[in-house]
Amino acid sequence: MAALIALPLIGQGRINIPDLPGLVTLKADFHMHTVFSDGTVWPTVRIDEAVREGLDVISITDHLEFRPYVQSIETLSGIPLSGLSHNIAYEIAKPYANERGIILIRGSEITRAMPPGHFNAIFLTDCDALANKDDYMDAMRAARAQNAFIFWNHPSWTSQQPDTTLWFPEHTMLLQQGFLHGIEVANGSMYCPESHRWCLEKNLTMIGTSDAHAPVAPFAAGRHRTMTLVFARSRTEEAIHEALRERRTAVLFENHIIGDERNLKALFESAVEISVTKTNETTAQITLRNKSDLTFHLRRAGHDPRLTYFRNNTIVPYTIRPQSVQAITVRLNEGIRGGDVNFIVENFLVEPEKGMRYTVRIE
Amino acid sequence: MAALIALPLIGQGRINIPDLPGLVTLKADFHMHTVFSDGTVWPTVRIDEAVREGLDVISITDHLEFRPYVQSIETLSGIPLSGLSHNIAYEIAKPYANERGIILIRGSEITRAMPPGHFNAIFLTDCDALANKDDYMDAMRAARAQNAFIFWNHPSWTSQQPDTTLWFPEHTMLLQQGFLHGIEVANGSMYCPESHRWCLEKNLTMIGTSDAHAPVAPFAAGRHRTMTLVFARSRTEEAIHEALRERRTAVLFENHIIGDERNLKALFESAVEISVTKTNETTAQITLRNKSDLTFHLRRAGHDPRLTYFRNNTIVPYTIRPQSVQAITVRLNEGIRGGDVNFIVENFLVEPEKGMRYTVRIE
Amino acid sequence: MAALIALPLIGQGRINIPDLPGLVTLKADFHMHTVFSDGTVWPTVRIDEAVREGLDVISITDHLEFRPYVQSIETLSGIPLSGLSHNIAYEIAKPYANERGIILIRGSEITRAMPPGHFNAIFLTDCDALANKDDYMDAMRAARAQNAFIFWNHPSWTSQQPDTTLWFPEHTMLLQQGFLHGIEVANGSMYCPESHRWCLEKNLTMIGTSDAHAPVAPFAAGRHRTMTLVFARSRTEEAIHEALRERRTAVLFENHIIGDERNLKALFESAVEISVTKTNETTAQITLRNKSDLTFHLRRAGHDPRLTYFRNNTIVPYTIRPQSVQAITVRLNEGIRGGDVNFIVENFLVEPEKGMRYTVRIE
């Protein structure tokens, strides 16, 4: 009943990621568990962790069909608990979240064998309406009746897809009938390139989540949990829902940003201020001012050979560090006056294994 | 239902503290909470944390009289839970602890206003026998009937003793009637010098605990939770109980060891191998080989002025670092052949504000 | 002829220490060596290190009488080098310092056996005028003829004062004749309480220096070299000289500030913004806003017992962390309306082993 353990950490805290023009960039994690399914923490802990990491919005998404800890209390005590509402984690955490400025979104995980696997339904109004359904489509329909945003969780989870990551006919059906709005492109320490590809092809929203079950320990400097960046019109639940529907997201995973070209280009241009100056007849200088806590790894892309600039190094990429200014010297050979300086931002993935191409024009 | 968050920590892990002759040194934490009182974690988390920090033995000591989270479930669900057994955290965690080699001791916190305040009863066989007692002495008697080891928690907790740390007549009565066997000398980030003094005067066992309510985050290199070192005949529950009864403990708190002279001297001599060599007629060298992960801060104490050795620095003490060898050069002036090299180990507290005195004899 | 070694450090950089009213706080190190005496680096390295640590002013003070590396070149090459000017390190480093905004002050170390020991003379115009003097007083006179500021180095250096730190008649003579203006209170990892006492008694300036011989490695977060804080009217060499003459300095040594009460009180009040509010009839709140990177360790001092506030802990002091806001709750008992809240800032040493006393009045 006394003191907390002091936490001797280095550099932990919020990561600075810029807003896009007319939009705010919100840090979101839409997948995590508590003691009311198979997570090991009380719901308020998820709010404390979000505050510590500087998240804006989370959803607690306990399994509807798998509540081993509630079951364990029931078994040991003989007190019947199967009727315990699936809204309880939300109800416990909501006032605590409000006091701390965290947007908490009501959600549940619909948990089935593959196909179709696991799905999170968020922006629910009543989780219980989805529970106790033999047919997963009944749970889906109950979610959609509440106007839920539904995404497929960890398609490449080896417990369900040990060897390959397949898209099943069930997923086609869910998509066609409007029950599928997004896919987890990254879940915890897993990146799923198939999810990335499917989102691009099928116009689905890219989601990144922690899927935390244990307590989330503080991160060392420069590290962060896997999360979704939501580019919303405002910091409200409604605006977040709208942004997810409009696919204005990107995924932060390790030191990578994963998404589509439209969102990644906007994020890059908001994070890095670029200016070009001619230092003399044969030299120009491109100044990159990185106003964010993101790191950018550049690689020179195909270009007019009369322009020369930084050399590619296959092991150590050309790096723009957080909150730094860096100058690229470009030489204009053979009398040319300008040209396109092309490079790839290798850790901004616009497709699986494909970094974002960017051009700075020298005139 | 998927991956844990990777934990990017520096130097975290077990702290090496030597065994005493004929005894093993066990790392113990006898005070912590779970969702079954006012802690925020499922009981198994306390085992995981113990494994990570290299503890040997813990006790989960949920409050008998204060179960806000159980209450919260009851209130929100309408399911009556007041009858939930106080043994439940132990029953959930015990098999998990056994699999991982952690000794889990059944305990409860008897939680009253001051006087007499809060007490932990450990080595219980049935926590429920202590519950629902209007008179705290009925709880005490139920604990003693189970041969519990009982200690007073955080006497200097400002919520109960805001200005002074008093010993009340109730404590005299408990002591005289055999209901009080130890006191917390340190609880979380609080050290209580009064507790230290009382243990010495009244022959009580010194206890150090985390009193963890939130998840215990991994520690940075060289840091640790407040804990009790138990010098036991073997690594068994019975031997731990016997060691506590025999006051064979010391408290690890920040970089200090707190205890009585007998235990601290034995620990120092087990940790540091000392040898003396005469390098010539007027010089001797004392070699200190620190085989432990403890740090020792030395200060020169009163001595024959014809011996000269390291100079005291009131800001930066003379330091023996973990796992290191250090040599102290001693000069023998005015023709003497030897003498007593006296020093204080400042961070080995044998009384409040009094470090342990130690002598190395040069012959 | 190619790339520097990348430096993978955590948190290294400038320490923020506030200006005093009407004065700027400059970070100074007036004692260090290069290859032109017994240091192991080229003079420009001292400038690079100063830039990295955020120093404002340094003095390279190579020994006039001890140039082992120059000697070594002479011996190995046969080229006579004894005539090499003692101004050379300054001349090499000065343009480099100017380009980087570091104030470099010309200085030399007068290097004799004890008594009187070693002295630094700074603000010289020609180091050579002090060299090749058999009588140290001739060197002193040459320094004073250049209006040098002269301070005694490391009086407690065990190579010269192995057992005790004595003030010799020679020092009395130097002081009386105006050849002694300051003393090193801290040198590298040595704090000398005798120096501290002498400066107070004899109105001498307190100096802290690194006395670096080897390269100064980057510091980990929150660490720094031993340095002098100079409270100067402006960031110029003249103003620094004037501040030293007027004893407007303090010494930063480990986590301590060492000085006299006048300077330390001004520094504390510039670093910490204090406000008092009455929260109700029986409670006041003192808010301490630490705008600096300094840490303050407080201990409650003697006070009216009807006021109660934070409790002293003999192991872990009450701590105001860098760049933080902390509130002290004060209770007003027995109907009093206010009173003096007295505390000691333990790591602000106004005398050896004596922290600075401070009072916040509640009205």
Next chain:
Amino acid sequence: MAALIALPLIGQGRINIPDLPGLVTLKADFHMHTVFSDGTVWPTVRIDEAVREGLDVISITDHLEFRPYVQSIETLSGIPLSGLSHNIAYEIAKPYANERGIILIRGSEITRAMPPGHFNAIFLTDCDALANKDDYMDAMRAARAQNAFIFWNHPSWTSQQPDTTLWFPEHTMLLQQGFLHGIEVANGSMYCPESHRWCLEKNLTMIGTSDAHAPVAPFAAGRHRTMTLVFARSRTEEAIHEALRERRTAVLFENHIIGDERNLKALFESAVEISVTKTNETTAQITLRNKSDLTFHLRRAGHDPRLTYFRNNTIVPYTIRPQSVQAITVRLNEGIRGGDVNFIVENFLVEPEKGMRYTVRIE
């Protein structure tokens, strides 16, 4: 003349890399500078740095043609120093190295415009014999007359090859006439894939160096300078020379090992103990016991599709951490009894951009 600055570093120290069968693995850095060319430290500093990092062997390779600091002393003092021997750094450092167990090899850097660029000649007996040659071939001949090992430094240095990394006719000539024995594949923070390719094609020795000019700061945990691993018959200068002639080297650069397949395979097999057990009819387990401080990044390579094992992740590779044991579960589908488990060790580069292929056979 007093204390060194204490160095508060985390985890710094020696990196553990295993010996190969019948050979010792020596850590070497054959390229660095001192004040006797354009480095900023006294020669003994290079020995202290080598001790701290656990190197076995270094060569100080000051430029023969570029001694700006010696020149600076000459200019400022008027003392003629152009005749200063090029052996002086070696002569100063050699006794100091011997006392500390570092093998110091006499060397020089032959410093010319491109082509042919810069070359280090090591295992010299007299550096002066190479100096003051107008024609670089005269310097080369003087080096070979001393049986020097000669390698080309930083071919991709942008000051000499700004746009491309070319092999000039001069290099063909040097190679054919026996003046070229190795190439720097990595220099400081530069990796040169062209050098890597040329070494493979032309049977040249791969070299990695720091090319340190400034003081080498201590490294954070897990980091190290760019170095050459030399697989020698013994820890002697002669055996090192023989190993270089026989191309028994690899380059440690960031977290990569760069070399040829023969050396890298031997290193991998010495570092990682591999065992295979059949857990049942359809499952085998490959246990990898990494006894080194190296990290290995694995990627699954083409294989019989009836075998399934870890899944490739294009962002986060499958990682074997230092000093750890890891198990790979392999499933044997469709009734097969065994097969070849193929993977690429991505950070063991046997060619530019090509990791080392390795097969574990299950029978």
